[in-house]
Amino acid sequence: MRFTPHTPDDRAAMLSALGLQAVAELFKEIPANLRSQAWDLPPGMSEPEVCHYLAKLAGMNAHQLVCFLGGGFYDHHIPAAVDALISRGEFYTAYTPYQAEMSQGTLQSMFEYQTAICRLTGLDAANASLYDGGTALYEASMMAVRKTKRKKLIVCTSVSPIYRIMLKSYTVNLHLDLVEADVADPAALETLLDQETAGLVLQNPDFFGVLKDCAPHFEAIHRAGGLGIISCNPLALAVARTPAEMGADIAVGEGQPLGLPLSFGGPYLGFMAATEALLRTMPGRIVGRTSDAKGRVGYCLTLQTREQHIRREKATSNICSNEALCALAAVIFLGLMGKQGLVELAELNMTQAAYARERLTAIPRVELVDEGPWFNEFRVRLPIDARVAVSQMIDKGIAAGFPLGRYYPDQANNLLVAVTEKRSKEEIGYLAEGLEAVL
Amino acid sequence: MSEAMQVPEGLYYTKEHEWVRVEGDLAVVGLTHFAQDQLGDITYVDLPEVGAALEQMGEMCVVESVKAAADVYSPLGGVVAEVNAALDDAPELINKDCYGKGWLVKLGEFDRAEFDNLLDSAAYRKLLSERE
Numbered sequence: 001m002r003f004t005p006h007t008p009d010d011r012a013a014m015l016s017a018l019g020l021q022a023v024a025e026l027f028k029e030i031p032a033n034l035r036s037q038a039w040d041l042p043p044g045m046s047e048p049e050v051c052h053y054l055a056k057l058a059g060m061n062a063h064q065l066v067c068f069l070g071g072g073f074y075d076h077h078i079p080a081a082v083d084a085l086i087s088r089g090e091f092y093t094a095y096t097p098y099q100a101e102m103s104q105g106t107l108q109s110m111f112e113y114q115t116a117i118c119r120l121t122g123l124d125a126a127n128a129s130l131y132d133g134g135t136a137l138y139e140a141s142m143m144a145v146r147k148t149k150r151k152k153l154i155v156c157t158s159v160s161p162i163y164r165i166m167l168k169s170y171t172v173n174l175h176l177d178l179v180e181a182d183v184a185d186p187a188a189l190e191t192l193l194d195q196e197t198a199g200l201v202l203q204n205p206d207f208f209g210v211l212k213d214c215a216p217h218f219e220a221i222h223r224a225g226g227l228g229i230i231s232c233n234p235l236a237l238a239v240a241r242t243p244a245e246m247g248a249d250i251a252v253g254e255g256q257p258l259g260l261p262l263s264f265g266g267p268y269l270g271f272m273a274a275t276e277a278l279l280r281t282m283p284g285r286i287v288g289r290t291s292d293a294k295g296r297v298g299y300c301l302t303l304q305t306r307e308q309h310i311r312r313e314k315a316t317s318n319i320c321s322n323e324a325l326c327a328l329a330a331v332i333f334l335g336l337m338g339k340q341g342l343v344e345l346a347e348l349n350m351t352q353a354a355y356a357r358e359r360l361t362a363i364p365r366v367e368l369v370d371e372g373p374w375f376n377e378f379r380v381r382l383p384i385d386a387r388v389a390v391s392q393m394i395d396k397g398i399a400a401g402f403p404l405g406r407y408y409p410d411q412a413n414n415l416l417v418a419v420t421e422k423r424s425k426e427e428i429g430y431l432a433e434g435l436e437a438v439l
Numbered sequence: 440m441s442e443a444m445q446v447p448e449g450l451y452y453t454k455e456h457e458w459v460r461v462e463g464d465l466a467v468v469g470l471t472h473f474a475q476d477q478l479g480d481i482t483y484v485d486l487p488e489v490g491a492a493l494e495q496m497g498e499m500c501v502v503e504s505v506k507a508a509a510d511v512y513s514p515l516g517g518v519v520a521e522v523n524a525a526l527d528d529a530p531e532l533i534n535k536d537c538y539g540k541g542w543l544v545k546l547g548e549f550d551r552a553e554f555d556n557l558l559d560s561a562a563y564r565k566l567l568s569e570r571e
Contacts, residue, residue, distance in 0.1 A: 280483065303503075311508045314501070 065399040066427050068356075070377045070418025071207065072133060072160050073268075074257050076235075077422050082259045082332050086325055100300040107299035110287040110324060113331040120237040121251040122244025123273035127284040129327040130319060133254025134166035136270030137201065137231050139317055140250040141167060143274070143281045144199030144227040145176065146316075152177040152196040154221075158184065158206035159231060161407035167201075186216040193224040203231040204240065208404075208416065209353075209377030210370050211240050218247035227278075234258055234271065234330075236375045238346040243273070250274045259333025260326055269326035280306060283317030345421060349376035352428070353419040359432035360417065365439065369414055377418040379404060379411075383439055386415040392438040398431055444567055445472040447538055451514065451554055452563035453496070458538065459514040459557065465545040466515050470502065473567055475537045478504035481530045486522040487544065493517060495553050499544060502533070515553045517546035 006014075011023070020026065027035060045053065067075040086092065090105055100107060110128045117126035130136040141153050155164055157180055164180060171178060177196065183189040189200070200221040204212045218228035230248040232240075235257040243251035255269030256262070274282050280303065288302030306316040337345060353376045360366055365383040372378070382389055386403035393400040405412035419428065450458045456474035460467045475481065483503040493499055499513040523542050526532060533541035558566065 280485070306503070306508065314508065314510070 062394075062399070065394070065397055066423070066430065067262075067399045068401045068417050068419060068423070068431060069399045070209070071402040071416055072162065072254055072256075073262055074235075074376070074418055074420050075262060075422055076257055076259075076420050078259050078261060079333070079336050081336055082329050085332050086329050091325065091328055100298065104299055106324065107287050107301070109328050109331060110285075111289055111299050113327045114287060116331050116334045117234075117271050117273050120234055120242070121232075121273040122242035123248070123251055124276040125279045125282065125286070126271065126273040127282050127286050127322070129255070129322040129324065130252075130270030130272055130284055131323060132266055132268040132270045133160070133231060133252065133256075134163040134270070135170075135319060136252035136254075136272050137163045137229070138167050138170040139270075139283045139319065140229045140231075140252045140272060140274075141171070141199060141201060142317065143250060143278060143283070144229060145174075147278060147281050148198040148226055150196050150198035150226065151175065152179060152194070153199050153201060154179045154181065154183060154189070154192050154197060155201040156180075156184065156203065156206070157182045158208060158210075159201055159203040160207050163203075163231065183217065184212070186220055189217055189220055193220060193226070195225065197221065197224050197226040199227040199229050201229045201231070204243075204246075205233060205236055205375040205377065208370055208379045209374045209418070211236070211373045211375055213241070213246065214248065215241075215246045218249075222247065233375065235342070235346050235349065238342040239350070240375070249278060255323075255326065255330045258330035260329055267323055267326055269323045269330055271327075271330075279303070281316060283319060285322050346375075348421040349419070350374070352376070352421060352423055353378060353417075355425065356417060356419045356423070356428045356431065359428055360435065363432060363436045363439065366435070376420060377416060379414050379416045382413045382415055382435075385412050387412070389415065389435065389438050393431075393434050396430075396434045398434050400431060400435060444476065445538070446560050446564045446567070448560050450538070450560060451557040452560070452566075453512060453514045453557060454566060455496070455512045457499075457512060457514050459546075462545075465520055465547055466517065466549050467542050468499070468514055468544045468546060469542040470511065470533055470537050471563070472537050474509075475534050475541070478502065478509060479506045480504055481533045484523075484526045484530050484533070484543065486524075486526065487519050489519050489522060491519045493519065493546065495556065502530075511543065513544075513546070514557055515546055515549040517549035519544055520547035521545040 015021065114126040114128060118124065130139055144153065145151065153176060155167065155178065168178060179192060181188065181192060183192065200217060202214050202217060204214055206212055214230060221228050227249040228247060229250045230243045232243060232251055232253045234253055234255055252270065252272045255271045260269060272282065285301055286303050287299055289297060289299055292298045334342065353374060357368065357378055360380050361368055367381045369379040369381050385405065387405060390400050390403050401415045401417040404414040404416055450460045452458050452471060456471045458469050458471050481502055481504045485501040487500050493513040493516060495516040496512045498510050500511045502509055502511055522544050525540065535541065
């Protein structure tokens with residue numbers, strides 16, 4: 001879909017139709033003290049100056065580090081075809097395709113993305129994406145609140161602490177009863193369930209990289225009349241039990257592992273799928289496939305009456321935007337990998353992580369915290385504060401992992417290590433040798 | 440336009456275009472012919488739960504059509520005794536037979552005094568004619 005901004009002539013014509021001299025007159029209702037003052041921008045730069053300046057800023061990034069950081073975002077290889085295809089003019093626009101007449105290609109790509117998310121999660125319906133894994137988790141939680149008309153949410157402490165912070169800030173004024181607890185043991189969950197419980201939020205693999213069986217937990221929440229929500233790593237879904245197999249009603253997660261680069265603050269990709277019973281409570285856009293009057297296949301945005309531009313204060317959610325370009329990158333990535341390729345990629349991640357576990361636990365006084373099974377990430381307990389170890393490793397050119405003490409004060413010595421298919425045996429060797437040297 | 444709109448006798452109406460009719464101990468509620476005509480093809484009805492307590496002119500359910508989503512208000516206070524489950528698979532019944540098979544909800548425990556706040560067919564017909 002093309003987007004052409006207004007030309008100066010267009011603007012002049014619109015101003016004249018409105019009987020105005022300048023665009024600024026449109027803003028005069030806003031009190032002067034609330035309007036922007038002088039912008040005070042520095043003088044313009046020449047192209048070589050801009051290139052030099054930006055290269056200098058880019059040089060301050062730590063992209064040369066060998067990356068064992070994870071915690072929800074992973075350093076995966078992105079095939080060159082992903083960027084080449086999403087950069088095509090037909091796709092590279094921030095504007096969402098309201099007009100089916102001129103957006104069939106974009107709409108088809110979103111439909112195929114939804115299909116891929118349904119296949120990965122095993123659930124019936126997916127939307128055309130949300131901002132990121134955290135907002136997707138918030139939206140899933142609110143679906144449970146709306147559907148059950150209850151106010152209590154139980155969130156396991158092994159759900160990403162970043163997502164739990166987001167959930168708290170989004171719901172701060174919604175008068176919900178947000179209960180954070182370690183419910184890994186289903187018996188611990190039973191004591192928290194009651195007739196007010198709208199939903200249970202779990203993560204798989206959990207924040208510490210451990211693959212979980214959530215089926216008993218979801219059976220329990222269903223018995224209490226609530227919904228089961230799972231946040232998951234889409235790459236792990238190639239080998240793990242799917243959300244549908246474990247009885248989840250809603251699956252969400254961060255789509256970054258599917259062909260999106262690591263970048264501070266995004267743009268990332270929130271995916272969401274749910275059972276058919278929840279289709280109408282699902283926020284965001286949904287693309288449907290239909291046929292036109294002549295029987296030809298066509299795509300269009302569907303169920304739009306749930307959306308804020310039609311239902312306004314009654315909208316399913318006030319987040320109606322999506323991450324269409326990131327979703328496109330994900331579906332291209334999945335297409336390039338293929339069904340078997342994705343399984344092999346996931347297995348390669350697990351193999352590399354297993355090798356790293358072997359190397360790290362061979363270091364004296366370094367111990368595994370969990371018993372597994374793991375996906376591509378695990379936590380080890382160091383004999384010293386993990387923050388100290390990590391900062392010393394930075395000097396060796398290695399981002400050794402995520403020190404868990406930042407979010408779990410009782411885990412100051414625990415380090416979360418992620419190992420993707422990009423980490424060679426040699427690099428894993430550097431990590432082990434480097435870590436042994438700083439301990 | 441209102442000439443073509445069906446407004447059966449013996450029913451009570453709201454200004455928001457719902458109708459209600461007493462059948463034994465229950466009050467049957469639906470959308471008027473005018474309402475379904477304004478909405479166009481109805482695609483979904485979000486029915487309330489059986490047992491839900493409603494207030495007169497409180498929100499009862501939401502109907503979605505190809506054009507819009509609209510709140511439906513309960514003509515009477517009461518408790519939802521039955522919902523028209525056939526609408527889950529065939530919401531178009533509201534368009535086809537809004538005073539018959541396209542009913543929405545049956546209410547129990549209503550207060551007959553609340554009928555005083557509703558319109559009879561003549562008053563509702565007048566309301567429709569004034570819209571022109």
